[in-house]
Amino acid sequence: MGELKDTIKGLGNEIAGNAKQAAGDARNDPEQKAEGKAQERKGEVQQGVGKVKGAVGDRV
Structure with a gap:
């Protein structure tokens, strides 16, 4: 769920x-x-973090 929050922020x-x-x-x-x-740029990084969290979450 954190990935959605990061992506939106x-x-x-x-x-x-x-x-x-x-x-x-x-x-x-x-x-x-x-x-x-x-x-x-900060927003782009936050979205990237959200994508990584989503990818990692899907694999766990």
Whole structure:
């Protein structure tokens, strides 16, 4: 069940990160854009963790 939680959190972080990047572009704010990129990467990692948990859980 943890895999679903990680996947959902990751997707949320990815979406929020993309929104921050867009806002940073619109405001010409490189710091906000960088924050968005970092949050997007965090979301991608969280989704990866969820996939690994799901794969391991299926094999146990």
